[in-house]
Amino acid sequence: xxxxxxxxxxxxxxxxxxxxxxxxxxxxxxxxxxxxxxxxxxxxxxxxxxxxxxxxxxxxxxxxxxxxxxxxxxxxxxxxxxxxxxxxxxxxxxxxxxxxxxxxxxxxxxxxxxxxxxxxxxxxxxxxxxxxxxxxxxxxxxxxxxxxxxxxxxxxxxxxxxxxxxxxxxxxxxxxxxxxxxxxxxxxxxxxxxxxxxxxxxxxxxxxxxxxxxxxxxxxxxxxxxxxxxxxxxxxxxxxxxxxxxxxxxxxxxxxxxxxxxxxxxxxxxxxxxxxxxxxxxxxxxxxxxxxxxxxxxxxxxxxxxxxxxxxxxxxxxxxxxxxxxxxxxxxxxxxxxxxxxxxxxxxxxxxxxxxxxxxxxxxxxxxxxxxxxxxxxxxxxxxxxxxxxxxxxxxxxxxxxxxxxxxxxxxxxxxxxxxxxxxxxxxxxxxxxxxxxxxxxxxxxxxxxxxxxxxxxxxxxxxxxxxxxxxxxxxxxxxxxxxxxxxxxxxxxxxxxxxxxxxxxxxxxxxx
RNA sequence: CCUGCUGUAGCUCAGCUGGUAGAGCGCCUGACUGUGGAUCAGGAGGCCUCCGGUUCGAACCCGGACGGUGGGACCA
Numbered sequence: 001x002x003x004x005x006x007x008x009x010x011x012x013x014x015x016x017x018x019x020x021x022x023x024x025x026x027x028x029x030x031x032x033x034x035x036x037x038x039x040x041x042x043x044x045x046x047x048x049x050x051x052x053x054x055x056x057x058x059x060x061x062x063x064x065x066x067x068x069x070x071x072x073x074x075x076x077x078x079x080x081x082x083x084x085x086x087x088x089x090x091x092x093x094x095x096x097x098x099x100x101x102x103x104x105x106x107x108x109x110x111x112x113x114x115x116x117x118x119x120x121x122x123x124x125x126x127x128x129x130x131x132x133x134x135x136x137x138x139x140x141x142x143x144x145x146x147x148x149x150x151x152x153x154x155x156x157x158x159x160x161x162x163x164x165x166x167x168x169x170x171x172x173x174x175x176x177x178x179x180x181x182x183x184x185x186x187x188x189x190x191x192x193x194x195x196x197x198x199x200x201x202x203x204x205x206x207x208x209x210x211x212x213x214x215x216x217x218x219x220x221x222x223x224x225x226x227x228x229x230x231x232x233x234x235x236x237x238x239x240x241x242x243x244x245x246x247x248x249x250x251x252x253x254x255x256x257x258x259x260x261x262x263x264x265x266x267x268x269x270x271x272x273x274x275x276x277x278x279x280x281x282x283x284x285x286x287x288x289x290x291x292x293x294x295x296x297x298x299x300x301x302x303x304x305x306x307x308x309x310x311x312x313x314x315x316x317x318x319x320x321x322x323x324x325x326x327x328x329x330x331x332x333x334x335x336x337x338x339x340x341x342x343x344x345x346x347x348x349x350x351x352x353x354x355x356x357x358x359x360x361x362x363x364x365x366x367x368x369x370x371x372x373x374x375x376x377x378x379x380x381x382x383x384x385x386x387x388x389x390x391x392x393x394x395x396x397x398x399x400x401x402x403x404x405x406x407x408x409x410x411x412x413x414x415x416x417x418x419x420x421x422x423x424x425x426x427x428x429x430x431x432x433x434x435x436x437x438x439x440x441x442x443x444x445x446x447x448x449x450x451x452x453x454x455x456x457x458x459x460x461x462x463x464x465x466x467x468x469x470x471x472x473x474x475x476x477x478x479x480x481x482x483x484x485x486x487x488x489x490x491x492x493x494x495x496x497x498x499x500x501x502x503x504x505x506x507x508x509x510x511x512x513x
Numbered sequence: 514c515c516u517g518c519u520g521u522a523g524c525u526c527a528g529c530u531g532g533u534a535g536a537g538c539g540c541c542u543g544a545c546u547g548u549g550g551a552u553c554a555g556g557a558g559g560c561c562u563c564c565g566g567u568u569c570g571a572a573c574c575c576g577g578a579c580g581g582u583g584g585g586a587c588c589a
Contacts, residue, residue: 007580050589063588101589142588222587251586329589410547446549461547475549482550492548 008144008153014401019388022397023185024137024158027382030181031135031160034173039134041106043141047096049370050105065099065141065153080116099141103159103381104366107134111163112370119371129367129375131164137384152385161379163367171334171362172304174380178338178358179317181382186396187340192357194338195321198301199331199361201284202322204294205267209260218329219254220264227268227323228355236265271322277305280320300334326359333362336380344393354390358382403452405432405508408445410461417460421470421504428505430512432458449475456508459496469498474511 005011012020028038047066074082075091082090100106111132118124137158144153160177162170175194182192202224206217223238230238237243239261242253267287271280281302288294301320308318326335338358343351360380367375391397405425407418418434425432435445442459449457459471473496485491499507 105589144588408548442547443549448549450549457548459548463547471548473548478549486551488545488548488551491550492546496548 006153010152010154014403015399016388016392018401019391019397019399020156020384023382023384023387023391026184026186027158027181028135028137030177030184031158033180034160034177036133036135036160036162039107039110039136040138041100041103041110041136043099043139044097045100045106045109047098049109050098050100063143064101065143066096068094069097070094080120101142102140103136103138103157104161104363104379107136107159107161107163107379108366108370108377110134111375112367115371119373124373126373126375127166129164129373131162133160133162135160155386156384157381158384159379159381161377163377164375165378166376168300168303168334169307171300171336171378172307174334174360174378175304175308175318175336176311176313178336178360178380178382179313182338182358182387185387186391189316191342191394192338192340193316194318194336194358195324196301196304196318196334196336197321197324198297198334199325200297200300200333201288201294202297202325204291204297205288206264207293208289208291209263211260220256221325221329223254224264224268224323224325227325232265232269235268236261239264268323276315277308277318277320280322281305284322297333304334326361328361330363330366331361332364334378335359335361338382340390342390342394352393354386354393356383357387357390400453403449403454405430405456405458406445406449406452406454407432407434408442408457408459409435409440410442410459414460414465417465421458421460424505425508428509430505430508446473446475450479455512458504458508464498467498468501470501470504471496471498472504472507472511476511 032038047064050064071094072092073095075093077083084090114132115124115129124130135158137156139154139156141154144151160174162174175196178194182194183189202221203217206220211217211220220239223235226238227235234243238251238253239256240253240258241255242251270283270287281298284298284301288298305320324335324337326337336359337356340354340357343353345351358380360378362376362378364374364376366377367373388397392399407422409415409418415434422432422434435448437444437448446457455474455476457473457475459473464470475495478491478495481491481494485494497507
């Protein structure tokens with residue numbers, strides 16, 4: 001056996017962990033302020049409850065980690081009752097289980113499950129389904145074929161969703177929430193923008209060009225989704241005959257005719273740089289044609305702009321981007337995406353862009369997969385790991401967590417005294433630990449404290465005990481001074497202090513304040 | 514899955530046209546001192562990713578496998 005971790009997964013150090021926890025607590029606060037309550041669901045679900053992806057053997061399939069349950073369970077019929085054979089014996093099966101690949105699919109399951117009985121009794125009717133608002137965070141899993149840096153097979157998201165509300169105001173709120181949350185987390189107003197578009201517009205526009213086929217529409221949407229990565233002319237080629245990639249690869253085109261390509265490219269080309277919401281709306285008004293669905297989508301954007309403007313969310317925070325479509329097929333209305341506008345230099349000095357950190361939209365069809373009844377839903381999600389990278393790489397957050405106060409172990413005989421001190425510090429709300437390591441040289445203990453980024457070390461040996469004092473060493477200050485002072489004695493004098501035993505807690509507090 | 518580059522100490526990398534290994538950082542021991550950093554003196558650590566081939570001889574050349582990395586396809 002060789003100790004190693006599974007490919008595509010990672011361990012998290014205290015620094016990263018702390019940043020992620022802060023993101024979660026700040027975002028949660030904002031979500032709560034809009035009326036969302038916290039729910040959690042298991043990481044493991046029946047594969048068929050997560051959506052349409054059913055693995056047909058016990059291997060990993062289509063980006064989802066799946067396996068067969070070791071447990072035999074009854075097969076259920078569409079009425080929810082056990083399926084039985086002619087002899088009246090229940091069919092048993094090892095069901096397919098999947099690790100959740102996002103938090104939206106489990107939400108749909110929770111909602112559908114709660115409603116299932118009522119639905120069977122016809123006590124819920126379409127268009128009148130109850131409203132449910134929840135937020136949720138936790139790890140999700142994807143079987144990425146290619147494991148790339150900054151992209152893992154397990155990562156965390158923090159979602160909020162509203163189910164059962166059709167009002168486009170909920171979509172507008174989603175954008176405001178994203179903006180508020182990002183700022184609460186510490187992003188400055190200039191460093192990000194929430195982009196908004198509406199699928200209905202594009203859908204309707206394509207329909208007016210004669211594209212009715214849903215599969216065809218999805219193909220086109222996937223190409224348009226690359227708009228932020230490739231140039232307009234490259235995009236044009238992908239819609240048509242395909243193109244050759246710089247690295248030599250051949251990309252197959254969709255083979256559309258130029259009568260179709262031209263109007264699509266024209267529409268996208270009209271919105272290269274984001275301007276004001278009002279001007280985007282005005283341009284769309286002229287370009288979008290008179291398809292009913294497209295008009296409906298545009299009307300929704302007008303409505304969204306109305307609230308945003310009324311509440312003072314300027315273009316720098318939330319803007320319209322008609323080229324935004326997002327890859328997911330299940331979106332049916334407004335879609336949003338928050339992008340970080342910052343870049344940073346990686347370890348090799350190479351400039352890196354950060355890109356998308358949040359995404360979401362309206363998905364009115366998702367619950368229908370499980371319940372057979374259309375229920376409107378909308379929501380969005382912040383990518384916690386990606387955002388943590390932003391905070392670390394732009395230097396806005398420290399990559400190393402602050403450690404506890406370390407009580408140095410001089411002498412076993414003094415253990416009870418150390419314990420008493422530890423207790424006092426903890427009662428005062430100060431994290432601390434006593435050194436229990438095997439190598440007890442003072443040098444080792446302080447070096448341990450240094451690595452753990454401890455702010456303070458407390459030293460009590462026989463000398464201190466006899467005098468009724470403790471030596472308090474300010475490690476954080478020492479770290480600062482280490483570059484400017486080379487004299488050991490001077491360094492020591494400036495960094496540590498003997499205080500009377502009774503003043504210990506107060507003194508430590510004053511250092512850490 | 515396709516494609517370019519790459520694989521040498523814990524990490525970052527040197528290693529000329531084939532002659533069986535080097536630096537910096539880190540780590541360990543000690544000195545200054547019951548005291549992190551700095552400084553100084555020592556030390557440990559490598560089947561040169563793996564398997565096969567060419568050769569008297571391979572870290573180096575050739576083939577393959579497997580990792581890493583940069584593009585791309587895919588991403589419900």
